[in-house]
Amino acid sequence: ALLSCHRSYRSRPTHGIGRYKYLLPKEGPKRKKERVQMKEINPGTEFEFGDVNIQMTSYDLCLVEHFAQYVHRLCNRLGIRVTESYAMPTKTNEVLFLEERGSKMQLDAVLTTHQRVVQISGLSSTFAPILLETIQSSQPEGVHLLMKQHTEADFKSRLKSRPELEELLAQMS
Amino acid sequence: LCSFSSCSSWLPQRIPLRGNHWQSSLLTPRTALPVRAQPKKKKKVDVKREQAQKDRMKKKLKKLEKAAPELIPIEDFITPLKYSDGSRVRSLPPLSPEETERRVLLLKKWCLFKQRQDEAEKKAIQTLVESQQEALKELRLESEELYQAAIRRDEGLFPFEREGPTYTPPLPGYDPPEGKCVDITKVYTQ
Numbered sequence: 001a002l003l004s005c006h007r008s009y010r011s012r013p014t015h016g017i018g019r020y021k022y023l024l025p026k027e028g029p030k031r032k033k034e035r036v037q038m039k040e041i042n043p044g045t046e047f048e049f050g051d052v053n054i055q056m057t058s059y060d061l062c063l064v065e066h067f068a069q070y071v072h073r074l075c076n077r078l079g080i081r082v083t084e085s086y087a088m089p090t091k092t093n094e095v096l097f098l099e100e101r102g103s104k105m106q107l108d109a110v111l112t113t114h115q116r117v118v119q120i121s122g123l124s125s126t127f128a129p130i131l132l133e134t135i136q137s138s139q140p141e142g143v144h145l146l147m148k149q150h151t152e153a154d155f156k157s158r159l160k161s162r163p164e165l166e167e168l169l170a171q172m173s
Numbered sequence: 174l175c176s177f178s179s180c181s182s183w184l185p186q187r188i189p190l191r192g193n194h195w196q197s198s199l200l201t202p203r204t205a206l207p208v209r210a211q212p213k214k215k216k217k218v219d220v221k222r223e224q225a226q227k228d229r230m231k232k233k234l235k236k237l238e239k240a241a242p243e244l245i246p247i248e249d250f251i252t253p254l255k256y257s258d259g260s261r262v263r264s265l266p267p268l269s270p271e272e273t274e275r276r277v278l279l280l281k282k283w284c285l286f287k288q289r290q291d292e293a294e295k296k297a298i299q300t301l302v303e304s305q306q307e308a309l310k311e312l313r314l315e316s317e318e319l320y321q322a323a324i325r326r327d328e329g330l331f332p333f334e335r336e337g338p339t340y341t342p343p344l345p346g347y348d349p350p351e352g353k354c355v356d357i358t359k360v361y362t363q
Contacts, residue, residue: 048326052331078298087250089246090249090358092357092359094354094357097350105353125324125325138294141338141340145335145337146334147331159242159243159244160243161361164237165234165237168230
Protein backbone atom coordinates (compact mmCIF):
# COMPACT_ATOMS: atom_id res chain seq x y z
CA ALA A 1 0.00 0.00 0.00
CA LEU A 2 2.83 2.30 0.75
CA LEU A 3 4.19 1.82 -2.77
CA SER A 4 0.89 2.38 -4.60
CA CYS A 5 1.59 6.10 -4.94
CA HIS A 6 3.98 7.53 -7.49
CA ARG A 7 6.66 8.81 -5.19
CA SER A 8 8.49 5.90 -3.62
CA TYR A 9 11.63 7.17 -1.98
CA ARG A 10 11.74 4.63 0.79
CA SER A 11 14.79 6.12 2.51
CA ARG A 12 13.39 9.62 2.56
CA PRO A 13 11.06 10.80 5.29
CA THR A 14 8.56 11.86 2.57
CA HIS A 15 7.93 8.25 1.61
CA GLY A 16 4.22 7.56 1.02
CA ILE A 17 3.45 11.26 0.87
CA GLY A 18 0.73 10.98 -1.81
CA ARG A 19 -1.35 8.32 0.01
CA TYR A 20 -4.98 9.13 0.44
CA LYS A 21 -6.94 5.97 -0.49
CA TYR A 22 -6.60 4.67 3.07
CA LEU A 23 -8.51 7.70 4.29
CA LEU A 24 -11.56 7.06 2.10
CA PRO A 25 -14.41 4.88 3.46
CA LYS A 26 -14.38 1.22 2.46
CA GLU A 27 -16.44 0.69 -0.72
CA GLY A 28 -17.12 -3.00 -0.39
CA PRO A 29 -17.03 -5.62 -3.17
CA LYS A 30 -18.65 -4.52 -6.45
CA ARG A 31 -21.69 -6.61 -7.33
CA LYS A 32 -23.05 -5.57 -10.70
CA LYS A 33 -24.95 -8.64 -11.82
CA GLU A 34 -28.63 -8.94 -11.01
CA ARG A 35 -29.24 -11.95 -8.78
CA VAL A 36 -31.51 -14.45 -10.48
CA GLN A 37 -33.65 -15.52 -7.57
CA MET A 38 -32.55 -13.52 -4.61
CA LYS A 39 -35.84 -13.97 -2.83
CA GLU A 40 -36.85 -17.45 -1.86
CA ILE A 41 -40.52 -18.04 -2.49
CA ASN A 42 -42.10 -18.23 0.92
CA PRO A 43 -44.72 -21.01 0.98
CA GLY A 44 -46.34 -19.71 4.12
CA THR A 45 -47.61 -21.58 7.14
CA GLU A 46 -51.14 -22.74 7.88
CA PHE A 47 -52.11 -19.41 9.39
CA GLU A 48 -50.19 -17.12 7.06
CA PHE A 49 -50.05 -16.70 3.33
CA GLY A 50 -46.62 -16.77 1.73
CA ASP A 51 -45.61 -14.45 -1.09
CA VAL A 52 -48.72 -12.95 -2.66
CA ASN A 53 -48.65 -10.92 -5.86
CA ILE A 54 -51.13 -8.10 -6.32
CA GLN A 55 -51.11 -7.46 -10.06
CA MET A 56 -52.84 -4.39 -11.47
CA THR A 57 -53.34 -4.16 -15.22
CA SER A 58 -54.79 -1.37 -17.27
CA TYR A 59 -54.52 0.59 -20.49
CA ASP A 60 -54.14 3.82 -18.51
CA LEU A 61 -50.62 4.28 -17.17
CA CYS A 62 -51.26 7.04 -14.63
CA LEU A 63 -54.21 5.27 -13.06
CA VAL A 64 -52.38 2.02 -12.63
CA GLU A 65 -49.29 3.76 -11.22
CA HIS A 66 -51.32 5.73 -8.71
CA PHE A 67 -53.29 2.66 -7.69
CA ALA A 68 -50.08 0.71 -7.18
CA GLN A 69 -48.72 3.54 -5.04
CA TYR A 70 -51.93 3.58 -3.03
CA VAL A 71 -51.81 -0.17 -2.43
CA HIS A 72 -48.17 0.00 -1.40
CA ARG A 73 -48.83 2.82 1.06
CA LEU A 74 -51.86 1.02 2.44
CA CYS A 75 -49.80 -2.09 3.10
CA ASN A 76 -47.11 0.02 4.78
CA ARG A 77 -49.73 1.63 6.97
CA LEU A 78 -51.30 -1.69 7.94
CA GLY A 79 -47.97 -3.24 8.85
CA ILE A 80 -47.93 -5.77 6.02
CA ARG A 81 -44.43 -6.45 4.77
CA VAL A 82 -43.99 -5.46 1.12
CA THR A 83 -41.13 -7.50 -0.33
CA GLU A 84 -41.16 -6.08 -3.84
CA SER A 85 -42.96 -3.51 -5.92
CA TYR A 86 -42.11 -3.61 -9.61
CA ALA A 87 -43.50 -3.07 -13.07
CA MET A 88 -44.03 -5.81 -15.61
CA PRO A 89 -43.01 -5.16 -19.24
CA THR A 90 -45.51 -3.15 -21.27
CA LYS A 91 -47.53 -4.98 -23.91
CA THR A 92 -48.50 -3.19 -27.09
CA ASN A 93 -51.55 -4.24 -29.08
CA GLU A 94 -52.65 -3.04 -32.47
CA VAL A 95 -56.41 -3.03 -32.83
CA LEU A 96 -57.60 -3.56 -36.39
CA PHE A 97 -61.20 -3.57 -37.45
CA LEU A 98 -62.92 -4.59 -40.64
CA GLU A 99 -64.46 -1.74 -42.58
CA GLU A 100 -68.17 -1.87 -43.24
CA ARG A 101 -67.79 -1.90 -47.00
CA GLY A 102 -64.61 -3.62 -47.89
CA SER A 103 -62.39 -6.44 -46.93
CA LYS A 104 -59.40 -4.43 -45.75
CA MET A 105 -58.51 -4.28 -42.07
CA GLN A 106 -58.14 -0.73 -40.90
CA LEU A 107 -55.98 0.34 -38.02
CA ASP A 108 -58.16 1.62 -35.20
CA ALA A 109 -55.72 2.24 -32.38
CA VAL A 110 -52.49 1.17 -30.75
CA LEU A 111 -53.12 0.25 -27.13
CA THR A 112 -50.46 -0.21 -24.48
CA THR A 113 -51.24 -2.46 -21.50
CA HIS A 114 -49.37 -1.61 -18.33
CA GLN A 115 -49.02 -3.85 -15.31
CA ARG A 116 -47.73 -3.13 -11.85
CA VAL A 117 -47.04 -5.75 -9.20
CA VAL A 118 -46.90 -5.30 -5.43
CA GLN A 119 -45.57 -8.37 -3.67
CA ILE A 120 -46.48 -8.83 -0.04
CA SER A 121 -45.61 -11.54 2.41
CA GLY A 122 -46.68 -12.62 5.84
CA LEU A 123 -50.35 -11.83 5.35
CA SER A 124 -52.37 -13.42 8.15
CA SER A 125 -55.36 -15.53 7.16
CA THR A 126 -57.82 -13.49 9.22
CA PHE A 127 -56.72 -10.16 7.79
CA ALA A 128 -56.63 -11.24 4.13
CA PRO A 129 -60.37 -10.80 3.39
CA ILE A 130 -60.32 -7.35 5.03
CA LEU A 131 -57.40 -6.24 2.87
CA LEU A 132 -59.13 -7.63 -0.22
CA GLU A 133 -62.29 -5.73 0.66
CA THR A 134 -60.40 -2.47 1.13
CA ILE A 135 -58.51 -2.76 -2.14
CA GLN A 136 -61.66 -3.69 -4.03
CA SER A 137 -63.61 -0.73 -2.69
CA SER A 138 -60.97 1.69 -3.97
CA GLN A 139 -60.38 0.01 -7.31
CA PRO A 140 -60.46 2.63 -10.08
CA GLU A 141 -62.20 2.26 -13.46
CA GLY A 142 -60.58 0.08 -16.03
CA VAL A 143 -57.98 -1.35 -13.68
CA HIS A 144 -58.05 -5.13 -13.56
CA LEU A 145 -56.97 -6.53 -10.22
CA LEU A 146 -55.45 -9.98 -9.77
CA MET A 147 -54.13 -11.46 -6.53
CA LYS A 148 -52.31 -14.75 -6.64
CA GLN A 149 -49.50 -16.68 -5.03
CA HIS A 150 -46.03 -15.92 -6.28
CA THR A 151 -44.48 -18.66 -8.38
CA GLU A 152 -41.17 -19.08 -10.16
CA ALA A 153 -42.95 -18.81 -13.50
CA ASP A 154 -44.02 -15.30 -12.55
CA PHE A 155 -40.41 -14.40 -11.88
CA LYS A 156 -39.21 -16.04 -15.08
CA SER A 157 -41.68 -14.02 -17.16
CA ARG A 158 -39.80 -10.85 -16.20
CA LEU A 159 -36.49 -12.12 -17.59
CA LYS A 160 -35.29 -11.93 -21.15
CA SER A 161 -35.61 -15.07 -23.20
CA ARG A 162 -32.38 -16.83 -24.15
CA PRO A 163 -32.97 -18.78 -27.34
CA GLU A 164 -29.33 -19.84 -27.75
CA LEU A 165 -29.19 -21.38 -24.32
CA GLU A 166 -32.47 -23.17 -24.86
CA GLU A 167 -31.30 -24.45 -28.23
CA LEU A 168 -28.09 -25.80 -26.75
CA LEU A 169 -29.96 -27.43 -23.89
CA ALA A 170 -32.36 -29.05 -26.33
CA GLN A 171 -29.45 -30.32 -28.37
CA MET A 172 -27.65 -31.71 -25.34
CA SER A 173 -30.59 -33.67 -24.00
CA LEU B 174 -22.21 -47.25 -47.94
CA CYS B 175 -25.27 -46.36 -49.98
CA SER B 176 -26.76 -49.81 -49.45
CA PHE B 177 -26.36 -49.28 -45.72
CA SER B 178 -28.36 -46.08 -45.82
CA SER B 179 -31.17 -47.55 -47.90
CA CYS B 180 -31.64 -50.33 -45.36
CA SER B 181 -31.45 -48.08 -42.31
CA SER B 182 -34.28 -45.83 -43.56
CA TRP B 183 -37.45 -47.42 -42.17
CA LEU B 184 -39.60 -47.17 -45.30
CA PRO B 185 -42.38 -49.76 -45.79
CA GLN B 186 -41.13 -51.96 -48.58
CA ARG B 187 -43.08 -54.67 -50.31
CA ILE B 188 -39.99 -56.52 -51.53
CA PRO B 189 -37.31 -56.74 -48.87
CA LEU B 190 -33.99 -55.59 -50.19
CA ARG B 191 -31.60 -58.45 -50.41
CA GLY B 192 -29.03 -56.65 -52.39
CA ASN B 193 -27.15 -56.03 -49.19
CA HIS B 194 -25.20 -59.21 -48.49
CA TRP B 195 -23.98 -57.82 -45.16
CA GLN B 196 -27.48 -58.32 -43.79
CA SER B 197 -27.78 -61.67 -41.98
CA SER B 198 -31.61 -62.10 -42.06
CA LEU B 199 -34.78 -60.38 -43.19
CA LEU B 200 -36.06 -59.86 -39.71
CA THR B 201 -33.15 -57.86 -38.35
CA PRO B 202 -32.54 -55.06 -40.81
CA ARG B 203 -30.66 -52.93 -38.32
CA THR B 204 -27.89 -55.33 -37.40
CA ALA B 205 -25.29 -56.34 -39.92
CA LEU B 206 -22.34 -58.68 -40.05
CA PRO B 207 -19.16 -57.24 -38.56
CA VAL B 208 -17.43 -55.07 -41.10
CA ARG B 209 -13.76 -54.96 -41.78
CA ALA B 210 -10.76 -52.65 -41.52
CA GLN B 211 -11.57 -49.44 -43.40
CA PRO B 212 -14.89 -48.38 -41.85
CA LYS B 213 -13.50 -48.99 -38.34
CA LYS B 214 -11.09 -46.06 -38.62
CA LYS B 215 -13.98 -43.86 -39.63
CA LYS B 216 -15.88 -45.02 -36.58
CA LYS B 217 -13.02 -43.99 -34.25
CA VAL B 218 -12.68 -40.65 -35.92
CA ASP B 219 -16.42 -40.24 -35.69
CA VAL B 220 -16.38 -40.96 -31.99
CA LYS B 221 -13.57 -38.48 -31.46
CA ARG B 222 -15.33 -35.88 -33.55
CA GLU B 223 -18.53 -36.41 -31.65
CA GLN B 224 -16.70 -36.08 -28.35
CA ALA B 225 -15.01 -32.91 -29.50
CA GLN B 226 -18.36 -31.54 -30.61
CA LYS B 227 -19.91 -32.40 -27.27
CA ASP B 228 -17.08 -30.72 -25.39
CA ARG B 229 -17.44 -27.61 -27.50
CA MET B 230 -21.16 -27.54 -26.84
CA LYS B 231 -20.58 -27.99 -23.11
CA LYS B 232 -18.09 -25.13 -23.11
CA LYS B 233 -20.57 -22.92 -24.94
CA LEU B 234 -23.28 -23.90 -22.50
CA LYS B 235 -21.09 -23.06 -19.51
CA LYS B 236 -20.23 -19.69 -20.98
CA LEU B 237 -23.88 -18.86 -21.64
CA GLU B 238 -24.95 -20.07 -18.23
CA LYS B 239 -22.33 -17.90 -16.54
CA ALA B 240 -23.98 -14.76 -17.85
CA ALA B 241 -26.71 -13.74 -15.44
CA PRO B 242 -30.21 -13.43 -16.91
CA GLU B 243 -31.35 -9.85 -17.41
CA LEU B 244 -34.70 -8.27 -16.72
CA ILE B 245 -36.69 -7.03 -19.67
CA PRO B 246 -36.39 -3.21 -19.82
CA ILE B 247 -39.67 -1.49 -19.14
CA GLU B 248 -40.68 0.99 -21.82
CA ASP B 249 -42.76 3.04 -19.39
CA PHE B 250 -39.67 4.26 -17.60
CA ILE B 251 -37.73 5.29 -20.69
CA THR B 252 -38.64 8.82 -21.81
CA PRO B 253 -38.92 8.99 -25.58
CA LEU B 254 -36.29 11.19 -27.20
CA LYS B 255 -38.76 13.67 -28.63
CA TYR B 256 -39.57 14.89 -25.10
CA SER B 257 -35.96 15.59 -24.23
CA ASP B 258 -35.90 18.55 -26.61
CA GLY B 259 -35.37 21.60 -24.40
CA SER B 260 -36.32 24.25 -26.98
CA ARG B 261 -40.11 23.89 -26.46
CA VAL B 262 -41.09 25.85 -23.38
CA ARG B 263 -44.64 26.34 -22.17
CA SER B 264 -45.52 29.92 -21.28
CA LEU B 265 -48.42 30.09 -18.85
CA PRO B 266 -50.66 33.17 -18.75
CA PRO B 267 -50.56 35.21 -15.52
CA LEU B 268 -53.40 34.39 -13.10
CA SER B 269 -55.68 36.98 -11.56
CA PRO B 270 -55.84 37.16 -7.74
CA GLU B 271 -59.44 35.89 -7.78
CA GLU B 272 -58.38 32.89 -9.76
CA THR B 273 -55.51 32.08 -7.37
CA GLU B 274 -57.86 32.57 -4.42
CA ARG B 275 -60.39 30.22 -5.99
CA ARG B 276 -57.73 27.62 -6.65
CA VAL B 277 -56.34 27.76 -3.14
CA LEU B 278 -59.80 27.37 -1.64
CA LEU B 279 -60.54 24.47 -3.99
CA LEU B 280 -57.30 22.81 -2.94
CA LYS B 281 -58.23 23.18 0.70
CA LYS B 282 -61.65 21.69 0.07
CA TRP B 283 -60.07 18.79 -1.78
CA CYS B 284 -57.62 18.19 1.08
CA LEU B 285 -60.46 18.11 3.54
CA PHE B 286 -62.46 15.74 1.37
CA LYS B 287 -59.53 13.38 1.00
CA GLN B 288 -58.82 13.50 4.72
CA ARG B 289 -62.41 12.57 5.52
CA GLN B 290 -62.25 9.74 2.96
CA ASP B 291 -59.03 8.43 4.48
CA GLU B 292 -60.39 8.65 8.02
CA ALA B 293 -63.51 6.77 6.95
CA GLU B 294 -61.40 4.05 5.41
CA LYS B 295 -59.25 3.70 8.53
CA LYS B 296 -62.35 3.57 10.68
CA ALA B 297 -63.92 0.95 8.43
CA ILE B 298 -60.84 -1.26 8.63
CA GLN B 299 -60.75 -0.80 12.39
CA THR B 300 -64.38 -1.80 12.84
CA LEU B 301 -63.94 -4.80 10.55
CA VAL B 302 -60.94 -6.04 12.50
CA GLU B 303 -62.64 -5.49 15.84
CA SER B 304 -65.82 -7.26 14.87
CA GLN B 305 -63.80 -10.12 13.42
CA GLN B 306 -61.81 -10.48 16.65
CA GLU B 307 -64.95 -10.44 18.71
CA ALA B 308 -66.58 -13.06 16.52
CA LEU B 309 -63.49 -15.27 16.77
CA LYS B 310 -63.45 -14.86 20.55
CA GLU B 311 -67.06 -15.93 20.80
CA LEU B 312 -66.38 -18.84 18.44
CA ARG B 313 -63.49 -19.93 20.61
CA LEU B 314 -65.78 -19.98 23.63
CA GLU B 315 -68.29 -21.98 21.61
CA SER B 316 -65.96 -24.66 20.26
CA GLU B 317 -62.18 -24.87 19.98
CA GLU B 318 -62.31 -27.06 16.87
CA LEU B 319 -64.34 -24.60 14.83
CA TYR B 320 -62.07 -21.80 15.97
CA GLN B 321 -58.99 -23.66 14.75
CA ALA B 322 -60.67 -24.38 11.43
CA ALA B 323 -61.62 -20.71 11.08
CA ILE B 324 -58.09 -19.52 11.80
CA ARG B 325 -56.63 -21.58 8.99
CA ARG B 326 -55.85 -19.94 5.70
CA ASP B 327 -58.39 -20.07 2.93
CA GLU B 328 -56.97 -21.85 -0.12
CA GLY B 329 -59.86 -20.78 -2.28
CA LEU B 330 -59.11 -17.10 -1.71
CA PHE B 331 -56.24 -16.93 -4.20
CA PRO B 332 -56.16 -16.51 -7.14
CA PHE B 333 -58.60 -13.64 -6.95
CA GLU B 334 -59.58 -11.68 -10.01
CA ARG B 335 -61.79 -8.66 -10.41
CA GLU B 336 -62.42 -6.24 -13.24
CA GLY B 337 -62.55 -2.57 -12.38
CA PRO B 338 -65.94 -0.81 -12.46
CA THR B 339 -66.90 0.90 -15.72
CA TYR B 340 -68.37 4.37 -16.22
CA THR B 341 -71.41 3.00 -18.01
CA PRO B 342 -72.95 -0.46 -18.13
CA PRO B 343 -72.57 -2.39 -21.41
CA LEU B 344 -74.98 -1.26 -24.13
CA PRO B 345 -77.71 -3.83 -24.82
CA GLY B 346 -77.77 -5.13 -28.37
CA TYR B 347 -74.50 -3.51 -29.40
CA ASP B 348 -72.97 -5.06 -32.49
CA PRO B 349 -69.21 -4.49 -32.47
CA PRO B 350 -67.39 -4.36 -35.82
CA GLU B 351 -65.29 -7.34 -36.70
CA GLY B 352 -61.60 -7.03 -36.15
CA LYS B 353 -58.60 -8.46 -34.45
CA CYS B 354 -55.88 -7.57 -31.98
CA VAL B 355 -52.30 -7.94 -33.06
CA ASP B 356 -49.61 -8.16 -30.40
CA ILE B 357 -46.67 -6.03 -31.46
CA THR B 358 -44.69 -6.12 -28.23
CA LYS B 359 -40.95 -5.96 -28.79
CA VAL B 360 -39.33 -9.28 -27.88
CA TYR B 361 -36.01 -8.93 -26.08
CA THR B 362 -33.49 -11.72 -26.26
CA GLN B 363 -30.27 -12.02 -24.35
